[in-house]
Amino acid sequence: MKHAPEEVKQIARHLIETVNEFEHLGQASILYVMEDKAPKRRLASASKVGGRLAGILELIAPGDTPDFIITVYDDVWQDLTEDQKHALIDHELSHCGWDRKKQKWTMVDHDVQDFVGTIKRHGLVFADTKALGEVVQLSLAEAQA
Ligand SMILES: [Zn+2]
Secondary structure, three states: OEEOOHHHHHHHHHHHHHOHHHHHHHHOOEEEEEEOOOOOOOOEEEEEOOHHHHHHHHHHOOOOOOOEEEEEEHHHHOOOOHHHHHHHHHHHHHOEEEEOOOOEEEEOOOOOOOOHHHHHHHOOOOHHHHHHHHHHHHHHHHHHO
16 A cells, blocks of 8 residues: 555545536545555445544544545556546546535445346336436437537
8 A cells, every 4th residue: 555646646635626526536535556456346445534534544644534535446546538637537536425414524425326228128117317318318429529
């Protein structure tokens, strides 16, 4: 485990500064780390820092505990295009949320949960996949323009 390369932090900083949905993250302390090898079927990950992990980090860097840790994997990162790198960091930042009611940081789950096969067989029947379908349609139209 090592600090992520400056490129990762630059992409994250850019997204936090330019994407409205990430405005709250201007106040968050995010630790970006890089591991050598990705676990199976993982591209990257985001974690909420609390409890035991926060305790461990306190020992490592007293008074400097981050609110979130974003981990990228060297073997995955090296094979990504520039667009994919931005999309991957955007994805992980999307997991880092602020709970207004409880006034604390929280992990945000994926907002689309389905299988390609289910959509193929049954169409876009749920709100999340309908929303995904609309975005995909716009994205395809933009790619053609
Ligand atoms: Zn995710």
